[in-house]
Amino acid sequence: MAIRDKAGMVFDAWGLIGGLEVALDVDVLVGAYPDRDGPPGTPATVRAMLAAHRIRAGAVASLRAALFDVRSGNDATLALAAPDDLTAPGAAASGGGSSAAFVPVGVVDLRDPVGAGREMDRLAAAGVRAVRLFPDEQGVEAGFPSVRHVARRAARLDMTVLTGGDVRRFWQPFAGLEARVVFLDTHFYHLGDFLVAAADEPGFHTSTRLLNSPDALETVAAELGADRLLYGSRTPHYEPIVPLLRLATSGLKPDEVAAVAGGNARRLLG
Template sequence: MAIRDKAGITFDAWGLIGGLEVALDVDVLVGAYPDRDGPPGTPATVRAMLAAHRIRAGAVASLRAALFDVRSGNDATLALRAPDALGAPAAPAASSALAVSDGGASVAFAPVGVVDLRDPLGAGREMDRLSAAGVRAVRLFPDEQGVEAGFPSVRHVARQAARLDMTVLTGGDVRRFWQPFAGLEARVVFLDTHFYHLGDFLVAAADEPGFHTSTRLLNSPDALETVVAELGAERLVYGSRTPHYEPIVPLLRLATSGLKPDEVAAVAGGNARRLLG
């Protein structure tokens, strides 16, 4: 893939990426936003896009669950479950529907539950149901649901996740959304940490060993390296937001970072396996 910059200079992105592969991407969506232009986000097209970018598994959540109907959206995600990057056993009825061949490799989905933060009591019940079904993570969509970090519902869901030992994947501005999870020994991945706000994440995470950040928006020349220097490589997880973001951007940044090979491998899937396994 050749990319042309504003000065008209082209470079070979895949040449820079080299042999890097991602074992598990924590930020994958199925479905579409009804009010935005974008891809349809069907499971088949999402798997194909992941495969084309050498991403071998995705922690996938449903936009239908986030925007329309929690239970039916989550059930559709659970139906995609099959032998996956976490080594979990297959759901017998779905095993043939998940894997898609890509040169002998397969792309797998690890289901992530979704709750409606506007309905905290219902969210708690749904998390109980998901946990009983073997789901190890829950994803929050505060911006899409119009919920602020200080709302009691967010703290309620945070406590429930800690009680159920579920990892939380959350959107929202990390400068505010770290607060509901503080002091709970919670495992949280902040999916929207922007490199402009990296300093705030670092000082918050210094006191919270369960706080992690996605790489998706950490595209400054030294953002990944700064996280590793301050907190260690175990706090970084690869996220692409396929198919609603260009996966090659975080992939290219990771491949050209100054991280050591073992650190790259941890970011490219090892850490996510630990959090979701």
């Protein structure tokens, strides 16, 4: 893929990425947003898009579960990991296969905290290791009792939480619980707030998706350790090559890059 910068210069993104592959992307969605333009997000096209970017597996959550019906959306996600699930045909980019695997992530509705707790129990019994929160899409604020309720239930069930929302607010419901949390929307403008919150919370981690400043990944690695960083792309609703390129051109050591590119996610998601 060739990219043209603001000055009109063209550079080869894949040449800069080199041989980097991602073992597990922590931020993948299936489905579409009904109120925005964007891809349909079918499982087949999402698998193919991941593979085209040398991403071998994705931690996938359902927009249907987040926006319409939790149980049926989660059941559809669980079915995607079944052995007989059909994979997408088609050629991938150099170095990739034709499709990528899915690791199922459950979704709960923060507007229904009692139902959310029951759904988390059901998911945990089915072997799901992570639950994803959509506070912005569901109109829920960090201070709502439902968020703290779900945070406590996740800690009790030993489930990793993947959460959207502004990290400057959404760190608070998870504080003091020894919870494992991945903040999916940490922006490099807010990196300082994440660093000071995570310094006291060893279970706090961040996706790399929006950490695109020249030194953001390196700063997290220096302050907290590279084990707090997880590659996330939000495929298919974001361009996966951007965080991929940033990781490949970072100053992290090869073992740190490998950890960010999937090793840390495997540790948290099982």
